[in-house]
Amino acid sequence: MYVTLRNFAEDVFQDTKPLVRSVMDGYNVCIFAYGQTGSGKTYTMSGPGGESTKEFGINQLALNDLFLLSDERKDIMSYKIHVQMVEIYNEQIRDLLADDPLLTKYPFVVISVV
Ligand SMILES: Nc1ncnc2c1ncn2[C@@H]1O[C@H](COP(=O)(O)OP(=O)(O)OP(=O)(O)O)[C@@H](O)[C@H]1O
Numbered sequence: 001m002y003v004t005l006r007n008f009a010e011d012v013f014q015d016t017k018p019l020v021r022s023v024m025d026g027y028n029v030c031i032f033a034y035g036q037t038g039s040g041k042t043y044t045m046s047g048p049g050g051e052s053t054k055e056f057g058i059n060q061l062a063l064n065d066l067f068l069l070s071d072e073r074k075d076i077m078s079y080k081i082h083v084q085m086v087e088i089y090n091e092q093i094r095d096l097l098a099d100d101p102l103l104t105k106y107p108f109v110v111i112s113v114v
Pocket residue numbers: 002003004005008035036037038039040041042043044
């Protein structure tokens with residue numbers, strides 16, 4: 001059973017908002033969507049793909065908030081915002097924003113500690 005998107009995305013975002021905002025204070029933050037196939041990871045993070053803010057997923061809501069914060073602080077701080085989206089699936093790491101499909105796979109590096 002799914003709850004409606006409006007409540008769902010907003011609720012999840014309200015929970016993650018303080019963490020997302022802490023990036024602007026110099027902390028490292030990772031939002032990690034984990035769950036079985038079909039459980040709604042893509043839907044939660046990207047939304048259903050519409051133009052309205054009600055159809056935004058966590059990605060768009062978070063970026064909106066970061067740009068808002070950046071604008072509020074523009075007189076005291078200058079931010080450069082870079083975005084990276086990767087998927088870990090079947091022990092493969094994929095760059096979800098790469099233009100060239102041949103370059104989407106990251107090499108999987110195994111580090112052994114002796
Ligand atoms: N909150 C929701 N409201 C309505 N539909 C939803 C919701 N969450 C997921 N769905 C629908 O359920 C289906 C599966 O969701 P989704 O593709 O996001 O799953 P996933 O966890 O990313 O799956 P996979 O791991 O296989 O990529 C999609 O058709 C999606 O539109």
